[in-house]
Amino acid sequence: MKVSSVPFSGTKEQEARLLEVIAKYKDMKGALMPIMQEAQDIYGYLPYQVQKIISDETGIPIEKIYGVATFYAQFSMEPKGKYTVAVCLGTACYVKGSGAILEEVEKVLGIPDGSCTADGKFSIETCRCVGACGLAPVMIVAGDVYGKLKPEDVEGILAKYE
Amino acid sequence: MKSLQELKEIREAKAGQVNIRFNPDNAEEAVKTYVLVCGGTGCTSNHSWEIMDELKKLIAAAGKKDEIQIIQTGCQGLCAKGPILVVHPGNVFYQEVTPEMVDQIFNEHIIGGRPVEEFLMVEELTNGEKIHYVDSAFYNNQMRMALRNCGRIDPEDIDEYIARDGYMALNKALNEMTPDDVIKEVVDSGLRGRGGGGFPTGKKWMFASANRGEVQKFVACNADEGDPGAFMDRSILEGDPHSVLEAMAIAGYAIGANQGYIYVRAEYPIAVDRLKIALDQARDYGVLGKNIFGSGFDFDIDLRLGAGAFVCGEETALMTSIEGNRGEPRPRPPFPAVKGLFAQPTVLNNVETYANIPQIILNGAGWFNQYGTETSKGTKVFALGGKINNTGLVEVPMGTTLREVVEEIGGGVPHGKKFKAAQTGGPSGGCIPAKSYDVPIDYESLKEIGSMMGSGGMIVLDEDNCMVDIAKFYLGFTVSESCGKCTPCRIGTRRMLEILEKISEGRGEIEDLDRLYDLAKYIQANALCGLGQTAPNPILSTLEHFRDEYEAHIVEKRCPAGVCKALLNYVIDPDKCKGCTKCARNCPVQAISGEVKQPHVIDSGKCIKCGACMENCAFGAISRK
Numbered sequence A: 001m002k003v004s005s006v007p008f009s010g011t012k013e014q015e016a017r018l019l020e021v022i023a024k025y026k027d028m029k030g031a032l033m034p035i036m037q038e039a040q041d042i043y044g045y046l047p048y049q050v051q052k053i054i055s056d057e058t059g060i061p062i063e064k065i066y067g068v069a070t071f072y073a074q075f076s077m078e079p080k081g082k083y084t085v086a087v088c089l090g091t092a093c094y095v096k097g098s099g100a101i102l103e104e105v106e107k108v109l110g111i112p113d114g115s116c117t118a119d120g121k122f123s124i125e126t127c128r129c130v131g132a133c134g135l136a137p138v139m140i141v142a143g144d145v146y147g148k149l150k151p152e153d154v155e156g157i158l159a160k161y162e
Numbered sequence B: 001m002k003s004l005q006e007l008k009e010i011r012e013a014k015a016g017q018v019n020i021r022f023n024p025d026n027a028e029e030a031v032k033t034y035v036l037v038c039g040g041t042g043c044t045s046n047h048s049w050e051i052m053d054e055l056k057k058l059i060a061a062a063g064k065k066d067e068i069q070i071i072q073t074g075c076q077g078l079c080a081k082g083p084i085l086v087v088h089p090g091n092v093f094y095q096e097v098t099p100e101m102v103d104q105i106f107n108e109h110i111i112g113g114r115p116v117e118e119f120l121m122v123e124e125l126t127n128g129e130k131i132h133y134v135d136s137a138f139y140n141n142q143m144r145m146a147l148r149n150c151g152r153i154d155p156e157d158i159d160e161y162i163a164r165d166g167y168m169a170l171n172k173a174l175n176e177m178t179p180d181d182v183i184k185e186v187v188d189s190g191l192r193g194r195g196g197g198g199f200p201t202g203k204k205w206m207f208a209s210a211n212r213g214e215v216q217k218f219v220a221c222n223a224d225e226g227d228p229g230a231f232m233d234r235s236i237l238e239g240d241p242h243s244v245l246e247a248m249a250i251a252g253y254a255i256g257a258n259q260g261y262i263y264v265r266a267e268y269p270i271a272v273d274r275l276k277i278a279l280d281q282a283r284d285y286g287v288l289g290k291n292i293f294g295s296g297f298d299f300d301i302d303l304r305l306g307a308g309a310f311v312c313g314e315e316t317a318l319m320t321s322i323e324g325n326r327g328e329p330r331p332r333p334p335f336p337a338v339k340g341l342f343a344q345p346t347v348l349n350n351v352e353t354y355a356n357i358p359q360i361i362l363n364g365a366g367w368f369n370q371y372g373t374e375t376s377k378g379t380k381v382f383a384l385g386g387k388i389n390n391t392g393l394v395e396v397p398m399g400t401t402l403r404e405v406v407e408e409i410g411g412g413v414p415h416g417k418k419f420k421a422a423q424t425g426g427p428s429g430g431c432i433p434a435k436s437y438d439v440p441i442d443y444e445s446l447k448e449i450g451s452m453m454g455s456g457g458m459i460v461l462d463e464d465n466c467m468v469d470i471a472k473f474y475l476g477f478t479v480s481e482s483c484g485k486c487t488p489c490r491i492g493t494r495r496m497l498e499i500l501e502k503i504s505e506g507r508g509e510i511e512d513l514d515r516l517y518d519l520a521k522y523i524q525a526n527a528l529c530g531l532g533q534t535a536p537n538p539i540l541s542t543l544e545h546f547r548d549e550y551e552a553h554i555v556e557k558r559c560p561a562g563v564c565k566a567l568l569n570y571v572i573d574p575d576k577c578k579g580c581t582k583c584a585r586n587c588p589v590q591a592i593s594g595e596v597k598q599p600h601v602i603d604s605g606k607c608i609k610c611g612a613c614m615e616n617c618a619f620g621a622i623s624r625k
């Protein structure tokens, strides 16, 4: 099992919220995914320590939780940057040149897709269609959607995030 | 909890203000001015809420709260021109609206009664002429059945849905029809699944209908919309969520299920919010819950969120995922109608399939099946994208030709470029070449030419798109989304991608085309689930229709469309070059040589194809060939 090299810094308060979530779903069939989704909302990612709490509280074996966490692209076992930059590589965006947008983001931030800047500020990821295809090519920075992008727009947009 | 009588009263009370948006000619019916602001994903990305805020301020300042009503709608399907604002009476569309424009629209049009000509939504025809949107083929040649309410009602207000006969189909089913009557109506309508497979919906319900009342059953809705570049289902969920809830309850009654699940992708936060609101309102009104319309029938619905795995759109994987597991497909049979969710009989349909159901029940099978072709009834929604003038959602009767969709409704290919192909069916589909421009769009015809209806993604490609690159794009997608459970798909798709990469880098040999074909046929026949079985389609269809392009890459080491980087050469036109030396100074690998004021040359052996020289030449002397 992969344990993140970044030290875990979960707080008591986060743990209390997680326990509440688990209690809420106690009697539901197929509760594991909703619990993990809310756990990731609480902690920002799903490190071993959080999976362990879920396992201890629900009795679901940790191996199974790990298996689910690795299967779905949205579960992350590494902390993300303060701002995530997600470039859409769905078809509509791809044929309108989102590959060049991703290259520009990588160039401006100086890191490859899938990693985080040394200061922990930005991480880059790619996604497959967020449904804003009419605005292709699209990039999402910390939840804000930017559409009809050209590579030269990227630097200015990222500069807005402090 | 509301009685049928109370719902009918709501419908009467609301009719005046809702009908005007559907019959703009009856302008005298309008009691107020209605301003529709689009709140779908596209327009929200373009900050449409700022327009709402500005409008609210203006209305309050003018003291016109009782005369002007703002309505936040779902997606109009025109996201490329968003944010969109529509004023009724008059049915006047404004495009790319900014808060600054709102002031002028408010004063001149909403108060003054004169539309602001310069902000009106226009279509640009291929001859450069501009016409008003409501006069365009895009607006007039569509037929809205699944999208009938989208963009025209407030999806967060159940009363607006009720004004459109909402939940009357459920009442009719529960109180005037037996479950078998309902199934017969759906069978007779000829409705087929809109999620890609095209399986007859009524038949599916019939298979799941045995032993009503004796076994627990489920109704599920596939809202995972995995085809990247398509957003039909998203628009329905954002624009008309109650139509899906009503249809699921009808399906529940038909097969004898009391619980439904909607599996929706987490990438659609607005759709998820609207669904939650709709569920609360439906429970509050008693159209979901216990003893619906006094019929003794109970039905409720739970929401489940996906977590970014394309394979979970496949029906068995979706169910495994709802159960809380890794979303791996399971072998069929047993089919879900026999053994589905939590091992119980389950009906699973797509969002758009459901959106057609209430209308079929209310108006009858005969009304629905008068539209479409012999084997494909009704309409289909497509998300038009790629190299096309009017990107957006279009709904057309089955049997419409590709040419009509692209040239008339879609306004053709921009910048005078040539139409090369349309891709339908996403990663499971294929490319329809220009020579099949006149095929009618229906399940069988598209399959015959090596593509498929798919869920509704339609990406238009022009002469600048390389078909090898497109095939490579889709294979890259399936390789990363393969769940890895079976070898033909896990290893086979990777091999195919490697061959495509080799070809696009100029290292291909002509035998590779046979290798690709054989692998494709093997994977089609041996993969466990639909993802693997259909993964070869983008390759097979491009091989069939664009073999010459593959051969150009292999034999001539040339990418005719100028896309595959490794095959491109940067060249300097000696007639245009002024010898300014700028390119040579900017080349990171010193691949450019030449004397000052003399034409420069690029050493293609050294060149790493970064493109810096071309960007820097002020005289346009460098091109990529």
Ligand SMILES: Cc1cc2nc3c(=O)[nH]c(=O)nc-3n(C[C@H](O)[C@H](O)[C@H](O)COP(=O)(O)O)c2cc1C
Pocket: B192, B193, B194, B195, B196, B197, B198, B199, B201, B222, B223, B224, B225, B226, B227, B310, B311, B312, B313, B314, B315, B316, B348, B349, B350, B351, B353, B354, B455, B529, B530, B531
């Ligand atoms: C890999 C794969 C992905 C799929 N993705 C979707 C999807 O995103 N949405 C959908 O409705 N159906 C999808 N399907 C089809 C479903 O398996 C299923 O046939 C469909 O949801 C049934 O509903 P319908 O009969 O109303 O179309 C997918 C199938 C496969 C093999």
Ligand code: SF4
Pocket: B311, B328, B329, B481, B482, B483, B484, B485, B486, B487, B489, B490, B527, B528, B529, B530, B531, B532, B533
């Ligand atoms: S075909 Fe692919 S996605 Fe389907 S089960 Fe096999 S490996 Fe998984």
Ligand code: SF4
Pocket: B572, B576, B577, B578, B579, B580, B581, B582, B583, B584, B599, B600, B616, B617, B618, B619, B620, B621, B622
């Ligand atoms: S930048 Fe253009 S004009 Fe100047 S030397 Fe290079 S090719 Fe010639």
Ligand code: SF4
Pocket: B570, B586, B587, B588, B589, B590, B591, B592, B602, B606, B607, B608, B609, B610, B611, B612, B613, B614
């Ligand atoms: S493309 Fe890049 S490497 Fe090639 S000649 Fe131009 S600047 Fe040099």
Ligand code: FES
Pocket: A088, A089, A090, A091, A092, A093, A094, A128, A129, A130, A131, A132, A133, A134, A136, A138, B228, B229, B230
């Ligand atoms: S393909 Fe990028 S938003 Fe749909």
Ligand code: FES
Pocket: B038, B039, B040, B041, B042, B043, B044, B074, B075, B076, B077, B078, B079, B080, B082, B083, B084
């Ligand atoms: S979101 Fe407004 S038109 Fe699509």
